[in-house]
Amino acid sequence: MGYKFSKDEMAKIFAKLAQDYDVFAPVVKKGDGTFSDVDVVRYDQVTSLDEIEFNKKSDYSFKEALLPINETLFYFTEDETTVPKGPEKKRLIFLRSCDIHAVKRLDQIYLDNKFEDFYYKRTREMVRFVLMGCPNTCENGFCASMGTNETNQYDLYIKVNGDNAFVDVKNDEFTETFKNGALEDVKPDFVKENKVKVTLPKNITKETMSSELFKEYGSRCINCGRCNFVCPTCTCFSMQDIFYKDNEKVGERRRVWASCQVDGYTEIAGGHGFRNDNSDRMRFKVMHKIHDFEQRFGYQMCVGCGRCDDVCPEYISYSTLINKLAKECE
Amino acid sequence: MKNEYIPQLSEIKEVIKHTDLEYTFRMAFDGEVKPGQFFEISIPKYGEAPISVSGIADGLVDFTIRRVGKVTNEVFENYVGDKLFIRGPYGNGFDIENYKGKEIVIIGGGTGVSPMRGVIQHFAANPQDAVSTTVIAGFKSPEDVLFKADFEEWSKTINVIKTVDNAPEGYEGPVGMVTKYIPDLKFKDIENAVFICVGPPIMIKFTIMEIQKLGIKDEQIWTSYERKMCCGLGKCGHCKMGDKYVCLDGPVFNYTEAKELFD
Ligand SMILES: Cc1cc2nc3c(=O)[nH]c(=O)nc-3n(C[C@H](O)[C@H](O)[C@H](O)COP(=O)(O)OP(=O)(O)OC[C@H]3O[C@@H](n4cnc5c(N)ncnc54)[C@H](O)[C@@H]3O)c2cc1C
Ligand code: SF4
Ligand code: SF4
Ligand code: FES
Numbered sequence: 001m002g003y004k005f006s007k008d009e010m011a012k013i014f015a016k017l018a019q020d021y022d023v024f025a026p027v028v029k030k031g032d033g034t035f036s037d038v039d040v041v042r043y044d045q046v047t048s049l050d051e052i053e054f055n056k057k058s059d060y061s062f063k064e065a066l067l068p069i070n071e072t073l074f075y076f077t078e079d080e081t082t083v084p085k086g087p088e089k090k091r092l093i094f095l096r097s098c099d100i101h102a103v104k105r106l107d108q109i110y111l112d113n114k115f116e117d118f119y120y121k122r123t124r125e126m127v128r129f130v131l132m133g134c135p136n137t138c139e140n141g142f143c144a145s146m147g148t149n150e151t152n153q154y155d156l157y158i159k160v161n162g163d164n165a166f167v168d169v170k171n172d173e174f175t176e177t178f179k180n181g182a183l184e185d186v187k188p189d190f191v192k193e194n195k196v197k198v199t200l201p202k203n204i205t206k207e208t209m210s211s212e213l214f215k216e217y218g219s220r221c222i223n224c225g226r227c228n229f230v231c232p233t234c235t236c237f238s239m240q241d242i243f244y245k246d247n248e249k250v251g252e253r254r255r256v257w258a259s260c261q262v263d264g265y266t267e268i269a270g271g272h273g274f275r276n277d278n279s280d281r282m283r284f285k286v287m288h289k290i291h292d293f294e295q296r297f298g299y300q301m302c303v304g305c306g307r308c309d310d311v312c313p314e315y316i317s318y319s320t321l322i323n324k325l326a327k328e329c330e
Numbered sequence: 331m332k333n334e335y336i337p338q339l340s341e342i343k344e345v346i347k348h349t350d351l352e353y354t355f356r357m358a359f360d361g362e363v364k365p366g367q368f369f370e371i372s373i374p375k376y377g378e379a380p381i382s383v384s385g386i387a388d389g390l391v392d393f394t395i396r397r398v399g400k401v402t403n404e405v406f407e408n409y410v411g412d413k414l415f416i417r418g419p420y421g422n423g424f425d426i427e428n429y430k431g432k433e434i435v436i437i438g439g440g441t442g443v444s445p446m447r448g449v450i451q452h453f454a455a456n457p458q459d460a461v462s463t464t465v466i467a468g469f470k471s472p473e474d475v476l477f478k479a480d481f482e483e484w485s486k487t488i489n490v491i492k493t494v495d496n497a498p499e500g501y502e503g504p505v506g507m508v509t510k511y512i513p514d515l516k517f518k519d520i521e522n523a524v525f526i527c528v529g530p531p532i533m534i535k536f537t538i539m540e541i542q543k544l545g546i547k548d549e550q551i552w553t554s555y556e557r558k559m560c561c562g563l564g565k566c567g568h569c570k571m572g573d574k575y576v577c578l579d580g581p582v583f584n585y586t587e588a589k590e591l592f593d
Contacts (some may be wrong), residue, residue, distance in 0.1 A: 073337070074336060076374040079413065081336055081337070083333060083336065109565060113564040114564050115334055115563040116331055117334075118335065119333075119335075121331065209592055233458055234570065235565070235567060236567030237561075237565070238566065239566070241375050241376060251375050253335075258566070258568070260567070265568060266593070267558060274557070275593055280593070284593075287572075288570070290508045292570070292573040308472050
C-alpha cells in the first residue's frame with residue numbers, strides 16, 4: 001500500500017518507529033573518508049529522519065548492521081563459554097536496490113552454504129529492510145548491467161521529496177504505523193541505466209586465470225583490503241582470541257572481517273602462503289565475484305554497487321578490468 | 331538451532347609421543363566420525379587449529395599434532411586428564427566404500443599419514459575387503475617416523491613400505507622419496523587400482539605425476555587438501571578454491587575435482 005505524508009508527519013512517525021526498532025541508515029561522518037579530510041557516508045544507528053543521507057551512496061555498505069566488523073562469538077574462562085545476547089529489538093535497515101540484492105548473497109553464505117550461522121541468523125530474523133530509491137545513477141555503479149537495479153524484496157519504501165514523504169508498505173507489520181497517510185500510488189525510483197556499463201566475460205577457461213590483466217591490475221594493488229571491506233557481498237572473517245589485561249584467565253573469541261587482498265589471508269603454519277603474488281589475489285577476488293560464486297550457487301555474486309572502484313586508493317577499477325577481460329574472452 | 335562455533339571440553343585420555351614435535355592426543359568424543367574429517371581444536375586465548383582425525387574408537391578420537399605455532403605449542407603443554415576444547419567433525423572424509431574390492435595404494439608424507447590412518451586401519455584389520463592394500467609412507471629421517479607401532483602391526487596383514495628421505499649410515503630399511511617406489515608397483519588389473527595420496531603440496535604434485543605414468547586415470551586417485559581454515563563451516567572464506575570450500579566439499583577430493591581447483 002502506498003501513502004503520502006507531509007515531511008513533518010513522517011518525521012514524527014519515524015521517531016516512533018525508532019523507539020520500536022533499532023534503525024540503521026547511512027549518515028554523513030565528517031572528515032574520515034579515504035582521503036582523510038573528505039566526508040564519508042557510513043552506516044550508523046539513527047533516531048531521526050534528518051540524520052539519514054538519502055542522496056549520496058554510502059561509502060561502506062549496510063553489511064555492518066548485519067555482520068559487525070568484529071563480533072564476539074563467546075566469552076570464555078578456562079573451562080566455560082558464554083554466548084552474548086543477540087539483538088533485543090527488531091532492526092530497520094535503510095538501503096538501496098543493489099544492496100537488497102546483496103542481502104541475498106549474504107544469506108546464501110551465512111544461511112545456506114551447508115551450515116547455518118547462529119549469530120547471523122539471530123540478527124537477520126530481527127531485520128526489516130527499508131528501500132531508498134535511486135532517482136539518478138551513482139558515480140561508479142553498474143547495477144543495470146548486473147540486473148540489481150530493481151527489487152520488490154523490501155518491507156518498506158521511503159522517499160522524502162521536498163516537504164513530502166512517500167511510503168510503500170509491503171510488510172503488514174507496518175500497516176498500522178502508516179495507515180493514517182493519504183492513499184497514493186507509490187512506485188520506488190529505480191535507475192534504468194548507469195554511466196558505467198559492464199559486460200561479463202563469457203567462456204571463462206583456465207587460460208582466463210592467467211590473463212596478463214591480473215598482473216597489470218594486481219601490480220598496482222597495495223593490499224589495503226578496502227575493496228573487500230566496502231563490498232556488500234564480501235563475507236570473509238578471521239578468528240581472534242583476546243584476553244583481558246586484568247584477568248588473563250578470561251577473554252573472548254571474536255570474528256573479524258578479513259580481506260583476500262591483505263597479507264596473511266592464506267598463510268598457514270611455517271609462513272607458507274598460497275597467493276603470495278598480487279596478480280593471483282586480484283584474480284581470486286575477481287573470479288569469485290564474477291565466476292566461482294555463480295558456478296556454485298547459480299547467480300552472480302557482484303551486485304555492481306561500484307563501491308570497490310570508489311574506494312580504491314590506487315584508482316584500480318574493477319569494472320574496467322572486467323570489461324577488458326570480457327574482450328579477451330570473446 | 332545449534333551454535334557450531336561453541337566448542338566442547340574434551341578430556342585427554344592418552345598421549346602417544348612419536349617425535350619431539352609430534353604427539354597423538356587421544357581424546358574423549360561421542361558421535362559419528364570418518365577418517366579424513368577434521369576438528370577445530372582450541373585453547374582459549376591461543377585460538378583454534380584444524381586437526382585431522384588420526385584414529386577412531388568407541389568414545390575416542392585421536393589427533394596427531396605437530397607443534398608449529400601458537401595453538402599447537404600450547405596443546406603440547408597439556409597431559410592426560412587435562413581438557414581441550416574441540417568442535418567438529420567437519421569435512422567429507424574418506425568413504426571406505428570407494429576402496430572396497432580394489433587394489434589399494436595409500437601414499438603419505440609425514441603428518442599426511444594421519445588423515446589416512448583410519449583407512450589403513452580398516453584394511454589392515456579387514457584385508458579381505460580389498461584385493462590388495464599397499465601403504466607407502468615417507469618421513470624426513472628415522473627420527474621423524476610417526477606411528478611406528480602401527481607400521482609393525484599393519485605389516486602383518488598388508489604391504490607396508492616405510493621409507494625415509496635421508497638416513498645415517500647403518501640405517502636398515504628403505505631410504506628415498508615415496509615416488510621411488512611407485513614405478514615398481516604391480517597390479518592384477520590396473521583398472522581396478524585406487525590411489526590415496528596425502529602430504530605437503532609438493533609431495534602430492536610429484537606423487538601424482540608418478541602415478542599417472544603407470545596409466546592410472548584421474549578418477550582412480552584421491553587426495554586431501556590442507557588450506558588455511560578459520561571456521562570449518564563454509565563461512566570464513568579462507569579455504570575457498572575455485573567454486574569449492576575445502577572445509578565443506580573436501581578436504582578429501584577425487585583427483586578429477588582436485589585438478590580443477592585453483593588457489
Ligand atoms: C583440514 C586440515 C587438517 C589438518 N590436520 C592436521 C593434523 O592432523 N596434524 C597437524 O599437526 N596439523 C594439521 N593441520 C595443520 C594445522 O591446522 C596447523 O598446523 C595449525 O593450525 C597451526 O596452528 P598454530 O596456531 O599452532 O600455528 P601458527 O603458525 O601460530 O598459526 C598461525 C595461524 O595460521 C593458521 N594456520 C596455520 N597453519 C594452518 C593450516 N595448515 N591450516 C589452517 N590454518 C592454519 C592458524 O589457525 C593460525 O591462525 C591441518 C590443517 C587442515 C586445514
Ligand atoms: S565487487 Fe565491487 S561492485 Fe561488486 S558488489 Fe562488491 S563492491 Fe560492489
Ligand atoms: S582497494 Fe585497491 S589497493 Fe586496496 S586492496 Fe583493493 S584493489 Fe588493492
Ligand atoms: S574454513 Fe571457513 S570457509 Fe572453509
